[in-house]
Structure formats: structure tokens, C-alpha cells
Amino acid sequence: MSKFFSVRHRFFSFSTPVFSVWAMLALFAVFLTITLLSLCLGEELIVLPDVFLALLGHGDQGTQFVVETLRLPRVLLAAMVGAALASSGLVLQSMIRNPLASPDIIGITGGASAAAVCFMSFFATAMGVIWLPVFAIAGALLAALLIYALAWNSGVTPMRLVLVGIGISSAMGAVTTFVIAASPLSTSITAYIWLTGSVYGASWVEVKALLPWLLVSWPLAFYLARRVNTQELGDQLATGLGIPVQRLRLALLFLSVIMAAPAIAYAGAVGFVGLIAPHIARRLVARSFALLLPTSALVGACLVMLADLCGRLLFQPLDIPAGVFVSAIGAPFFIYLLYRQRF
């Protein structure tokens, strides 16, 4: 049988199969590789030593500018967006106890999209683009509240939550399409690119704006990890073990919104990451929320970073939105994992 890696401490203990630890280390190595590749490659090739010099602040002016101002914030934003969406998907899948949930399926992304597109069409010129994230986050929260309220029937069952979510998602889709169709062409194109999801032209402003959300939502997710594991045994057993199931469910829905919504607000409606990253993570490490959370986040980060790298490189000088390549890279890799596990 597999070997185990155990840490026993008064305040802190876990025991996990050694393969989980190796998988996470390997994943982290992949993450670092993609990060460095993204900094090196582009319209102008910068060799690795020069990248390191620039990161330390000792590069020549031109390199310094490309690495520090153009590429690094973009790479970081891609990583954070991927990590946030993947974590949100994991939280939803764990809460619903169904692997077919993600912020884009359940209507959270839909709410953010509808609000963002409305903003672009009706308020952007008057208020300025900086308000877009606020609208997107508010839209996502509103959609989540609506889903929860409509699914309520002396408590909320996971299945109702998913079904109502799918309904809300398609209603929001209708709003989005209507607003785009009714807008002038230039607005429609901006909106359409936003909907695909892109980290084009990312700056430190976005990175700094997204970071606090992750610094709040992540510790909260880790804090709830043990409860989430127990909740996955089913409502009756979880209640029997002393978990306030309904309260936890509401907390998890809220958590998934504050993870996904800011990411969507700053990078657009990147789809698929939230669905697929937790699945890939489950195939890499043992089944425990506290282990799946960082793994999913790393997988999501790698996916979006790689997708953005492809978008930047493959069709130069065109800059294809990262959202396009997320599915293009994620889907084959996922199918490969499923295929390999048949043996």
C-alpha cells in the first residue's frame, strides 16, 4: 500500500499519502516554470538571467519596463484569477457534493457578467471604467442571494441550489445577450472580449485590488476545511456530528462568491477553470479539503497562466483573450487524466 506522510503536533496535524505531497511539489514546479516562461517569452525574448536581474531591480531600463510593468503584473493577475476561480469551484462542488458545479454553471459568473455588460452600456461613459469591478461584484452577490432565496424551502438542499442556479445562469445570459445586442458596436466588442475573459493590459492596480479578496477568502476557506470534509458525508451525518449544515451552506455560498466575483471583475468571465481545476486536483492528491484547496488553486493558476501565454504567443501580433485557451488546454488535459485512470 501507499506510504504516508504524517505531521503530528499539538496544534497542527495531518497525515496524507506521500503521493499527495509529491504531486503538490511537482505542481509547484510546473507553476514556477510557467511563471518564468511567461516572463521570458513574448514579442521580445528576454533570457532568464536578465529576467532575474530585472526582478531584483538591476536590469537595464528597457528590460526592467517589460518585465516589471508589462509582464509581471499580467502573469500575477492570471495566476490569482485562476487560483480564485478554481477555489470557488472547489468550494461549490464540496458544498453541493456534486462535481458538476462551478461559479459559471450556478449563475455567479452570469450575475457578474450581466451587471458588467449593463455597466459598459449604460454607465461607463458617465462614471468611468474604474467602477466596473464594483458592478461585477455586486451583480455576482445579487445573483447568489437570488439563487439562495429561490432555492429556500425550509432549508436549502444542494440539488435545488444547483437547479435554481442553472435557471438564474441562463436568465442572466439572456440579459447579457440582450444588452449587447441593443448596444452600439464598439461597446458590444468590448463587452464580448470582457465576457471571454482576458488579462490583457493588466497593471499593478488590478493585482493590488484583487489581492485583499484572496487574503480574506483563503484563510476563511482553510478555517472551514474540517467542516467541509464532514459536511461531505451528507446532511444527516454532518448534523449528527454537530455541524450546523444550513449555516455552513450559506457561508460556503458566500465564500464562493467572494472568491470568484473579484476575479471575474478584474479579468472578465473566464469560464471552465472553476469546473475543471478541482477535478484535476482530485486526481492528483488525496481527498481532503485542506489539501484540495491549494492544489486546485495551483492547477487553476497554471491553467490561466498557460492560456494567457498561448494567447500572447501563438497568433502574434494578435493578443487572444486567455479565456479562449483555458478550455483549449484544460479539456484535453482533463480527458487525458480520465483516460489514464481507466487502467
Place this chain on the structure above:
Amino acid sequence: MSLSENHLLDRNLGNSHLGKNNPLKSVALSLGYEKKTIIKSLDLAIEPNQITVLVGGNGCGKSTLLKSFARLLKPSTGQILLNGADIHSLSGKDVARKLAILPQGPVAPEGLTVEQLVRQGRYPHQNWLQSWTEEDERLVRKALQDTNMTEFTHRSIDALSGGQRQRAWIAMALAQNTDILLLDEPTTYLDLTHQIEILDLLFELNLTQQTTILMVLHDLNLAARYAHKMIAIKDGAVFCQGAPEAILDHDMVKSVFDMECYISADPLFGTPMCIPYGKGRKVKSQAAEHV
């Protein structure tokens, strides 16, 4: 029956609703889902350190009753008292430290190992500052040992047989280390060998650790063999209760299950054995002459 035995029976069964030492009892309990009432104004007391089995036909309310005893269902009126305190005035964790429930046909998340499952049983004893103690570790090992699951510690639940899987769930409930254990049809979907294995395990547990056990069983004969006390439920009310040898007879089965049967004695255990009438092949033998 001798006088002292009679007295014992009286104390344990007859006047039990007056007893103060019943760990679990219901007072004027009514239960229902939405507008449908299932249990009406029920007073029932569970004996400490005994195995109590609820029997009754499908839909009679026995599983609903079990759920309400485990705080999974709020009464429409009345109370459940756990060691004298209203169970809904206690916190979920408080209850979980005193009472464990194993619902019917639980499903483990895909890929979860036996150890991961059993460790969940320690949840109510932990807080987020002190998440895993030596005591937790010891009780998880013990639960695995008591259920003969040690060799499967790192095995995935999906990869286990039905009987092993049920033992893993029981191990989780044991890790909870409670004085009271509730089980809803713990032997459903198991073959005869594993049914006996599970019931023997619970009997041992009651014998060695005096765990108070309340469970729903469908097999009357096994219920009669393992239960100290049997409670027959009919239409949301207690039809009769007592030692199986005192209450399991032709008339009781006729009323509770609406079925004709012949009651004999188990040739191995001497406990009552219910043999249903009905169609079927008949083979000439001495035993068949009774019928």
C-alpha cells in the same frame, strides 16, 4: 419468573417513563413533515445500557422517530430529552459528544479512505485551536480495532465490500465515543453473514462498554435475538413494548404487520421466532407438521 426478576422487569420496562435515568426520552412528542403528522403525542423512554430495537411496517414512523431522537428533525410539538435536557436547547456539538447516529445507507465521497472517514467521528470533540490530540488518535485506532477494520485503514471506501463499508461507518460512530448509539437499519443490503457480523459487533459493544443502543431493524427474528427491549410502532404510536419474549406473539405480529404467522422458539437461542404464513412449497418433515 421470580419475584426479583419481576421487580427488575417492572423497574426497567413498566414504569420507565417515570424514571429519571433514561438517557433519551420523548415527552408528548409529535412529528411531521410539512402538513403530514407522523407521530402523535408520544411518550417513550429508552433504557440505559440496553439494546432497544424499533420494529414496525414500512412508513409507520420508526425511522422518523429515530431521526428526531438524534436531533435531525425538529418536533412539531413536545420534546426530546437527552439526559434530562431538551435536545434542541443543546448545541449540535454537545449532542454529538453524547449521541452518535448512523443514518440508513450513508454514502461516502468518492476516494475517501477508511481512516479519513473514521477521523471525522472526532469532529465534535475538537476545536480549531486544538484539532488533533493523542486521545483522538487513540480512539480512532480503537474504533478501527473494535470493528476489525485495522487492515483496511488506508483503503478507499469505494473499494470495500458492503459489510466492510458498514463496519467503517460504525467505526466512525464509535470514534465519536458516545454513550448512546442510534442506527437506522444497519443491516439493510447486507448478506446474512454480514448482518450477523454487524449485530454481533453491536452486541459486543453493548456488553463491554454498556453503550445504550437504539436501532431500527426489519428482521423480527434477529431483533428478538439481539434486543433487550423491543418497541413495536404502528401508525405513529407505540403498539407495545417490552422484552421480545414477552411481546412478540401471533397477535402482535397480526396487528403491527397485518400478517398471519406462527411463533416458535429459536432452537439455538430460545428467543421467539416468527414464521410467516403464505404461499410456497411444502416439503414433508416433522417440523412442518406444526403448521
